[in-house]
Amino acid sequence: MIDNKLVVKVRIVGEEYTLRTEASPEHTKSVADHVDRTIRAIMGAGSTVETQKAAILAALQITDELFRERAAMEALTADIRQLASDIRPLLPPAKRGEDGHPV
Template identity: 80%
Template sequence: MIEPKSVVKVRIMGEEYTLRTEASPEHTRLVAEHVDRTIRTILSGSSTMETHKAAILAALQLTDELFRERSAIDGLTADLRQLASDIRPLLPPAKRGEEPGAA
């Protein structure tokens, strides 16, 4: 079920943004806080970096995190499918999810 869109105001690097989102306001605020924290961490490592460049580096870092998590999930999904395939023959026929009379 699609959640109704809500309007959430967040602050990133001292700037206020009004977002329309289907996510909960709490989730949206947590995401904005994570983005703000990531940009600030990058800026803390350099006294001369411009904010927009830090934002681009933060986007790259957050996208890297996303891709690594997706890859980990894909690996776990493959492992679970293999485990289910390995276990299926050990189950009684009624629990294998097979059609009656199927071999």
């Protein structure tokens, strides 16, 4: 079996990590930079926080961002489906996709 994973080195809060990933190096570094910025923001928020605790708080914050974006995407998808449903009757019969053929 051929391993198509790339090796990418990133630095998060001063520690270097070697990651094996199928994502591009640019994407992987961008993700690592986001994690680094989030941890540093938590550590710099005034109270002294250990790196490990800051990493957990950063994980919670990033996961919250992910969940909110997913909910927004689901709402947008529902809105688009409703709009498509509203518009379908206005289309000529051949364009409605009612015969099992996609629009």
